[in-house]
Amino acid sequence: MHKQPLAWVALLWLSFLSAVPVTGQQKLLTMEDAFLNSSLTPANLRQLTWVPGTNDFSYVSDKMDQLLRGNVRENARPVLSLTDLNAALEKAGISKVSSVNGLQWLNATEVLLTQNGTVFRYNPQTKTGQVSYKLDAAAENKDFSPNKQRIAYTKGNNLFFSQNGAENKQITQETNPEIVNGQAAHRSEFGISKGTFWSPSGNSLAFYRMDQTMVTDYPLVEVNPVPAKLNNIKYPMAGGKSHHVTVGVYNVASGKTIFLKTGEPAEQYLTNLTWSPDEKSIYLAVVNRAQNQMWLNQYDANTGAFVKTLYEEKNDKWVEPEHGMYFVPGHPNQFVWISERDGYDHLYLYDTNGKLIRQLTKGEWVVKDLVGFDKSGREAYFTSTAESPLERHFYAVELSTARTGRLTQGSGVHNISFSPTGQYFIDNYSSPVTPRTIRILDTEAGRVTKTLLVAQNPLQDYQLGETTIFPIKAEDGTDLYCRMITPPNFDEKKKYPVVMYVYGGPHLQMINNSWLGGSNLWMQLMAQKGYIVFSLDNRGSADRGRAFEQAIFRQVGLAEVSDQMKGVAYLKNLPYVDVNRMGVHGWSYGGFMTTSLMLKQPGVFKVGIAGGPVIDWRLYEVMYTERYMDTPQENPQGFEQANLLNHVKNLKGKLLMIHGTVDDVVVWQHSLSFLKKAVDEGVLLDYFVYPGHPHNVGGKDRVHLYKKVTQYFDEHLK
Numbered sequence: 001m002h003k004q005p006l007a008w009v010a011l012l013w014l015s016f017l018s019a020v021p022v023t024g025q026q027k028l029l030t031m032e033d034a035f036l037n038s039s040l041t042p043a044n045l046r047q048l049t050w051v052p053g054t055n056d057f058s059y060v061s062d063k064m065d066q067l068l069r070g071n072v073r074e075n076a077r078p079v080l081s082l083t084d085l086n087a088a089l090e091k092a093g094i095s096k097v098s099s100v101n102g103l104q105w106l107n108a109t110e111v112l113l114t115q116n117g118t119v120f121r122y123n124p125q126t127k128t129g130q131v132s133y134k135l136d137a138a139a140e141n142k143d144f145s146p147n148k149q150r151i152a153y154t155k156g157n158n159l160f161f162s163q164n165g166a167e168n169k170q171i172t173q174e175t176n177p178e179i180v181n182g183q184a185a186h187r188s189e190f191g192i193s194k195g196t197f198w199s200p201s202g203n204s205l206a207f208y209r210m211d212q213t214m215v216t217d218y219p220l221v222e223v224n225p226v227p228a229k230l231n232n233i234k235y236p237m238a239g240g241k242s243h244h245v246t247v248g249v250y251n252v253a254s255g256k257t258i259f260l261k262t263g264e265p266a267e268q269y270l271t272n273l274t275w276s277p278d279e280k281s282i283y284l285a286v287v288n289r290a291q292n293q294m295w296l297n298q299y300d301a302n303t304g305a306f307v308k309t310l311y312e313e314k315n316d317k318w319v320e321p322e323h324g325m326y327f328v329p330g331h332p333n334q335f336v337w338i339s340e341r342d343g344y345d346h347l348y349l350y351d352t353n354g355k356l357i358r359q360l361t362k363g364e365w366v367v368k369d370l371v372g373f374d375k376s377g378r379e380a381y382f383t384s385t386a387e388s389p390l391e392r393h394f395y396a397v398e399l400s401t402a403r404t405g406r407l408t409q410g411s412g413v414h415n416i417s418f419s420p421t422g423q424y425f426i427d428n429y430s431s432p433v434t435p436r437t438i439r440i441l442d443t444e445a446g447r448v449t450k451t452l453l454v455a456q457n458p459l460q461d462y463q464l465g466e467t468t469i470f471p472i473k474a475e476d477g478t479d480l481y482c483r484m485i486t487p488p489n490f491d492e493k494k495k496y497p498v499v500m501y502v503y504g505g506p507h508l509q510m511i512n513n514s515w516l517g518g519s520n521l522w523m524q525l526m527a528q529k530g531y532i533v534f535s536l537d538n539r540g541s542a543d544r545g546r547a548f549e550q551a552i553f554r555q556v557g558l559a560e561v562s563d564q565m566k567g568v569a570y571l572k573n574l575p576y577v578d579v580n581r582m583g584v585h586g587w588s589y590g591g592f593m594t595t596s597l598m599l600k601q602p603g604v605f606k607v608g609i610a611g612g613p614v615i616d617w618r619l620y621e622v623m624y625t626e627r628y629m630d631t632p633q634e635n636p637q638g639f640e641q642a643n644l645l646n647h648v649k650n651l652k653g654k655l656l657m658i659h660g661t662v663d664d665v666v667v668w669q670h671s672l673s674f675l676k677k678a679v680d681e682g683v684l685l686d687y688f689v690y691p692g693h694p695h696n697v698g699g700k701d702r703v704h705l706y707k708k709v710t711q712y713f714d715e716h717l718k
Contacts, residue, residue, distance in 0.1 A: 042435035064099035145202030191322035310354035497581035505589025538563030660693030
């Protein structure tokens with residue numbers, strides 16, 4: 001698969017810019033538009049999904065009062081109304097709902113609705129329904145078995161399950177609140193998003209048991225009660241004690257639980273849990289605490305006994321498995337594994353004895369996800385960046401030959417949903433010139449069989465600036481992709497202030513060939529206000545391969561700042577950039593980057609706004625920090641150079657720091673420590689807190705946040 005040349009990317013953007021009409025675009029964005037006005041996001045099909053076992057699709061109407069269903073031959077038509085659903089709910093003695101949102105298909109003819117702890121089964125054709133089972137009103141982390149006949153849930157720190165016609169059963173009996181069952185472990189790293197894992201037929205349930213008794217309490221203070229209330233959480237900081245996780249397996253028929261014998265040391269990471277198709281085995285990717293070694297282990301699901309290690313991977317920096325095993329249909333002894341062993345995430349075909357059959361994909365690009373297989377197990381389907389780091393396309397690979405073909409067309413970003421039969425896929429696509437197009441394509445030929453939506457440009461009446469995407473070179477010659485938005489009615493003879501928006505950390509790519517180039521409406525608003533808005537994905541960020549990301553190992557903040565300064569150098573060479581009016585803003589890792597740039601490159605930026613910033617990496621959590629930095633005991637020099645408390649005295653210009661008071665990700669202590677050091681050093685800065693907000697300030701308060709951010713730039717940068 002050839003990689004598109006960078007000139008091709010530039011041409012795409014030139015064509016985009018020349019294709020966008022400017023006449024009639026007079027409206028200006030408000031802050032409410034930027035964050036709360038859903039009509040300014042491209043039209044979409046709400047809850048678009050495939051109907052189990054069929055080639056039918058369904059979605060919820062714009063008013064959320066109907067469920068529509070269609071297929072490749074027939075257009076979607078209403079099959080369920082809110083009125084009929086509420087009549088059935090009322091007849092069953094269940095309170096009405098305000099929309100049909102949240103429905104999920106039980107099978108090809110019935111849907112399930114969970115309402116106030118009651119799971120209701122409804123047939124849209126007969127307009128009749130019945131209670132499937134009742135959960136505790138306090139049920140959380142609800143997880144249906146694959147056939148939807150059972151549901152696991154948590155209440156407090158214990159795990160329960162329910163099934164039709166039987167009393168709810170409590171699986172765990174923990175009385176110590178510091179031992180948690182059935183919830184995501186390891187602070188949701190390694191691709192972990194939940195804590196329960198049903199076997200294929202729903203006969204058994206695997207779950208995480210997380211013992212946090214050895215982890216230090218961390219105090220969060222809720223300020224609404226009078227007096228304020230202390231809420232202690234468990235927060236394992238880098239180099240400190242980490243929680244201990246085990247995996248339980250509950251057998252529904254016997255009512256008994258066994259635990260996998262995952263052995264010592266207890267401080268290890270049990271990730272990417274996968275059931276074998278016959279339910280006899282459970283596979284785990286076990287990662288050591290240092291995160292430089294991984295074992296793909298098999299365990300007996302009935303006894304918990306260790307069976308064997310199929311595969312082992314080491315790296316002198318880190319390994320990070322984020323996907324489970326994908327068993328090949330019709331070949332229960334074969335599976336596909338995603339590994340970064342050759343420098344990029346690629347697909348590898350193995351057998352269950354641990355023998356590598358063949359590498360399926362190869363090249364200087366990354367596989368993003370394995371979407372599925374055809375029914376015969378002849379081909380696997382995946383998304384990747386093979387065309388360009390800025391693109392996402394859908395491909396088929398033949399398992400017997402590793403021959404690969406692309407199934408999506410059109411430069412841009414394609415999000416894929418695979419049909420249950422494997423015959424079709426839904427392609428939800430956007431590009432700089434395409435707000436959104438949703439189509440159904442034939443898997444065999446990649447041919448469009450039905451177009452479901454062609455969204456109009458929701459910003460056609462607004463006066464927008466021009467957006468361009470282009471590469472510049474890092475100091476090691478690596479391409480760094482940049483996005484620049486210039487003000488409407490841009491005049492190259494004028495001088496403009498610049499706002500750099502930065503993130504810069506792992507697991508995120510800000511810039512791509514989707515609608516608006518991946519920018520948001522606040523950035524477009526700032527361009528309307530007369531700013532040039534600039535972003536750069538530096539080394540350390542996602543989707544560019546292992547060497548690109550591992551440039552930050554044991555020295556976070558060095559390669560990232562160096563790359564961002566390459567962006568600054570590019571801007572300074574533009575005749576229309578006012579080099580005396582440059583500002584920088586970012587949140588979380590971007591808050592760390594903003595503060596680093598203000599302190600380590602003093603005088604370059606006149607204004608900085610750092611939200612939820614990491615200041616001292618010793619205060620950040622074990623799993624994330626130790627992957628990139630090792631422990632403070634092992635890497636004291638790296639932690640010392642990254643500790644921004646050591647650089648407070650270098651501050652020049654205006655710095656505003658913002659933090660949520662109950663931030664359980666980047667704890668409030670980071671910015672408070674910075675304030676204390678600033679006072680000690682006699683350094684002046686500005687500070688703002690959001691009482692009661694966690695790491696991200698959401699909802700209507702997000703409008704307040706960005707009014708504050710924008711006002712600060714207007715006052716000190718314009």
